[in-house]
Amino acid sequence: QVQLVESGGGLVQPGGSLRLSCAASGFTFSRYAMNWYRKAPGKERELVARLTSDGGSTNYADSVKGRFIISRDNAKNTLFLQMNSLKPEDTAVYTCAKCPSFVRCHGPDYWGQGTQVTVSS
Secondary structure (H helix, E strand, O other), rough: OEEEEEEEEEEOOOOOOOEEHHHOOOOOOOHHOEEEEEEEOOOEEEEEEEEOOOOOOOEEEEOOOOOOEEEEEEEOOEEEEEEEEHHHHOOOOEEEEEOOOOOOOOOOOOOOOOEEEEEEE
């Protein structure tokens, strides 16, 4: 069965960096586009970044553009989100999700459980 397991979250000071990982199993990871989402308390879920199956095309929310980088290692079945210059408003639960095909999507078919990121001094 498809499994997506996030890691790398934690507490970081404003201006700091974190790298999230999403370990994928149960499907041929290299064939599918992947997304990162986040959900902050009292706010709607936000699509943070999208990446095609080969890693060749990305898309970012305006709120993270220039600060976050989505990438993947298809040999290790792992998706990453490098987060730099973190702000308190980046505090949220971050979740990875699998798309139904190799192209970027707005409707994933599988989701991870999420990892908490807290940006605070």
